[in-house]
Amino acid sequence: MTQTPAGGLTAAEVAERVRRGRVNDVPARSSRPVREIVRANVLTLFNGIMGTLFAIILVVGPIQDALFGFVVVANTLIGIVQELRAKRTLDSLAVVGEARPTVRRDGEPRAVPTSEIVLDDLIELGPGDKVVVDGRVVEADGLEIDESLLTGENDPVLKRPGDQVLSGSFVAAGGGAYQATRVGREAYAARLAEEATRFTLVNSELRNGIQRILRICLAVMVPAGVGLVVSQLVVFNRTDTFGAIRRAVAGIVVMVPEGLVLLTSVAFAIGVIRLGRRLCLVQELPAIEGLARVDVVCLDKTGTLTEGGMDVAELRPLGDTAPRLAGEVLGALGAADPRPNASLRAVIDAYPPPEGWRAADTLPFSSARKYAGAALTAPDGRESVWLLGAPDVLLPSAHPQLVDIERLNAAGLRVLLLAGSARPLDAAPDDVTPAALVILEQRLRPDAGDTLRYFAEQGVAAKVISGDNAVSVGAVAARLDLPGAGPGEAVDARDLTPEDLERATVFGRVTPRQKRELVGGLRAGGHTVAMTGDGVNDVLALKDADIGVSMGSGSAAARAVAQIVLLNNSFATLPSVVAEGRRVIGNIERVATLFLTKTVYSVVLAVVVIATAVPYPFLPRHLTLLSTLTIGVPAFFLALAPNTARAHAGFVPRVLRLSVPFGVIAGAATIGVYLLARAHYGAGAATREAETSAATLTLFLIALWVLGIIARPLTGWRIVLIAAMAAAFALVLLVPGLQHFFALRLAGLLLPWAAVAAAVAACALIELSYRHPWPTRRRPPRRAGSRPTRRYGRTRRRTPGSS
Incomplete structure (x- = not known):
């Protein structure tokens, strides 16, 4: 197999592959085909019984006694018409919410529908992107692929040029590009993907x-x-x-x-149909029913309670770091990341790329690490390693700078630490020198408070689960008047105990694996759990929750595993569902x-x-x-x-x-x-x-x-x-x-x-x-087929379907 040039295929090469049928011709269906709808509504056991009785009455009796037959015909037609209307609604919404991967063609990147990818296409990858066809990595910049949806293994796999990637996995960190080697029904997860998105x-x-x-x-x-x-x-x-x-x-x-x-x-x-008018895509019909049974809703803070964007409120140099140097380093770090997250985008907006700085190596942000970094070369040729991430992860717990940071977090601000490192990028960050604090303001969604109050009135417990600092998350939740989000009530997931699941409302510093375990623990306790999120770090929890809800602007991986996608990105749509x-x-x-x-x-x-x-x-x-x-x-x-x-x-x-x-x-x-x-x-x-x-x-x-x-x-x-x-x-x-x-x-x-x-x-x-109805025996909640596993050092129940 020849390697596709860095500029991708040409238009002529794409057309030639389309003529040969080497195209990703597995359409993602959101609804049953018309033939199945008609058959499901017509060919039923009871329709067969009623049809037989109708025929008998047409022979032996007057037409008055055959009225039930006409009622059955009318019922069947009503069922077909309504489901066809629902199909049209779902199909139109599925097109709006469909992932459009970026491919390189004629030297230019362009977004195309998944069904238009052809063999040997060069497909770009970034954090949260779903691998839509099987392929071979040709470019990798700290590329980490999460294959848990295929293999059940939680840890992301570092990919290098030449490594294989499988459809159905997604990018946990870093970026790169891969060449499509198997498309259409030959792809590893083609059938699974088609079934997963079927209405x-x-x-x-x-x-x-x-x-x-x-x-x-x-x-x-x-x-x-x-x-x-x-x-x-x-x-x-x-x-x-x-x-x-x-x-x-x-x-x-x-x-x-x-x-x-x-x-x-x-x-x-x-x-x-009603939810479709609110731009809510129901990828699996029982999700409507399931969300109505929910008694706990787990919320990711970023993108759910807060808007995706943030603003740099202040840059606070530490020690003898010059403000100009800190700004230039931040600009260089932003320029070195081709797919920045929301925090880094705010930094890029405030600090444009400086002249003369180069990145020799980069470490993309990961939800598990909580920091990103780069080996930078200054205009004067000096080389240095810089890290940008969570202060309480980069600094030891007794560091004096954390005192000021806790006060900022308590005010609802998000704080990043810029630090120099004496160690290589791939080493543990245990020898860093604080250089500056980057203080970010988070934008609350205007409808988040009303939505949380709705859930409280309906007897649904809301729990905020975030990878951010627990105090900061608690402050944001408190601004929304969430019960249990007062000072000192937020729980740091690094010190989490099983008892905190029922007691606490706000959880911070939660890793993707812990999000999944929190959802599993709540379900094992007899709760029906909904999980909302939009990022890569939410995918595992979305998959294991009873109901997964993703924002339409979220990552392709999050949208792929969620049963409900809010295409209008409005958390306020959930009460309607x-x-x-x-x-x-x-x-x-x-x-x-x-x-x-x-x-x-x-x-x-x-x-x-x-x-x-x-x-x-x-x-x-x-x-x-x-x-x-x-x-x-x-x-x-x-x-x-x-x-x-x-x-x-x-x-x-x-x-x-x-x-x-x-x-x-x-x-x-x-x-x-x-x-x-x-x-x-x-x-x-x-x-x-x-x-x-x-x-x-x-x-x-x-x-x-x-x-x-x-x-x-x-x-x-x-x-x-x-x-x-x-x-x-x-x-x-x-x-x-x-x-x-x-x-x-x-x-x-x-x-x-x-x-x-x-x-x-x-x-x-x-x-x-x-x-005075008949008494019924109450049974404690139980999930069939569960078996004990270990969580936080304690025994818990493992629910079917968890990997």
């Missing part, structure tokens, strides 16, 4: 809970459905075979929670209770019908009407309503705790009224409509009460919604044409009022059950 509808507690509910429904449907078909054929004894089939189909149809999956998908999709997650989870729990209540009372009806050998009380049209007015239409509005309650684990038990007693009471009252009506009216073919009407009235009133419970608190629009459903049912009972269409006509006064009385009694029992 998904699975792997969430909510969706897993929905699937569990559906399995429960299917388990009871099969035996109840078979028994119902047999019983109806026996009851009608060939006198009305088509009527028997229609009533058996009605009993099966009502057991199917046909709209539950639809509303879950629609709620998630609309959440994605939390609100969307809470809306989705809380509202799906509401509608799941409605749907499962229907399944429970349908099973009760089927069991009693089989045991008593009577005709099933309803035709499909009756249950379609009831489901539409008490579940379908209301659930659609409830699923999209605001909901601010924090989500908790135990979705399925909570739904069952309400829906089972609700359904049993509703089913018992309905079948009781139906059997009473059969005894009252004579149980003949001519009285079947009156018997069904009495049972329908009873079930509607009870289901409406259940709807009222689920919709609480009853705000104005919810009262209007319930009243509209009641009015629609009253219209069916009063308008002759609708009476005929739905085969509903109340006969006499005694039974209708008996039905109302039975419904009132059932509603009272349901209300009692709601106010």
Whole structure:
């Protein structure tokens, strides 16, 4: 393989490789393709059941009894349309947030989409850049590559010209360039990268809970459905075979929670669309749900609480260092770093490169080292080694200069120490001479204080985890009124103990490895943890947190591992994400209770019908009407309503705790009224409509009460919604044409009022059950598959997925 010239490929060479197909043709997808969306919404088990029953009714019954089929078709179309809208939103945001590596072509650096990289391209690297294709290093300036996302090893690997780099790793420090040797699907991490950025509808507690509910429904449907078909054929004894089939189909149809999956998908999709309007890219759909369950949010200070930029407030020479010399050295250090961080950029802005100074060797800044350096040659030819970094790292703990520095840190200022070193750059900084203090002012984000107050009001603990000096970080947090950020409360991570995890709020001097361990320790303690950050030092913690949130202006590596990317770089967007997650989870729990209540009372009806050998009380049209007015239409509005309650684990038990007693009471009252009506009216073919009407009235009133419970608190629009459903049912009972269409006509006064009385009694029992729900056993938080490892010299739990 020939080496690409330092100026990169020419336009002709790029075009020739494109013609040969030697291009990085693995597009990063943020959503499912249209074909998968259609298949996922159409080819479902319950759609198959409902479609079969629909076809049967088209053969044996009037069109009124086939209305449920049209409802299923409408539900499927709604699900497809909403998910396609979400796909368009995600795809457009993914383009905005896509990493654009810098390649050299025709001697000029240019940013190109990842998909346009070709074989042998010369790709530049800097701190935080993601290695997008496999390659071989051709230039290295203190280049350190973190391969932890591939190998699980935390320590960055120093790379020299000729060394291999793999896609999926990222630059921890330094810079350089590498030649692409494998592109497209040949690259090491191509498939992993594609999967990591794919929009998904699975792997969430909510969706897993929905699937569990559906399995429960299917388990009871099969035996109840078979028994119902047999019983109806026996009851009608060939006198009305088509009527028997229609009533058996009605009993099966009502057991199917046909709209539950639809509303879950629609709620998630609309959440994605709403967040997309706020320039929030959701790279994994369950992240919306996960952030709603978070009870601890870990914040990186720089770029999250403070803006990325800083300003030099003062240069304070130390000892006999001349201010001019200190300024020239700072300018030379800034000029020697091709990819400066935020602190060094502030220094560069204040001190331009001096004339005559040259850098013979450089040591790029590293989050683990906390300092950078260079071997400089002055205009007079004198050589010297200079370091710029954290004073408490470069100086011994008892050094007198640290006293003044602590006072500056306590004022919320960031302090860097410029020091001369008598040792080579690659030696430990244990023999330095302080030359000057560089005092930087940090710019607070104007929306950070309001966001922190929001989390405090919502019961979410905020913990600031930063690599900066603990006192300085604490002062910044105190300016934002963060609880636990007072004087003396910040914790230096070099003296961290496991007990500090729960007690402390502000952590300083945290290394990237410690950030990861802090997140892991909180998760092992039963917390659901979100981590926000934008730098290379945040990547490991972002990866291991339950939810990783990156700023759009952050490093490519941070954006790649985060589930949520704030493209507008606004920390204030997080409350919107939390609100969307809470809306989705809380509202799906509401509608799941409605749907499962229907399944429970349908099973009760089927069991009693089989045991008593009577005709099933309803035709499909009756249950379609009831489901539409008490579940379908209301659930659609409830699923999209605001909901601010924090989500908790135990979705399925909570739904069952309400829906089972609700359904049993509703089913018992309905079948009781139906059997009473059969005894009252004579149980003949001519009285079947009156018997069904009495049972329908009873079930509607009870289901409406259940709807009222689920919709609480009853705000104005919810009262209007319930009243509209009641009015629609009253219209069916009063308008002759609708009476005929739905085969509903109340006969006499005694039974209708008996039905109302039975419904009132059932509603009272349901209300009692709601106010005094079944007790549930509480279990301590536990993470399956965990095993003990060591942290801070103590035993901790290691969570699955951590490297």
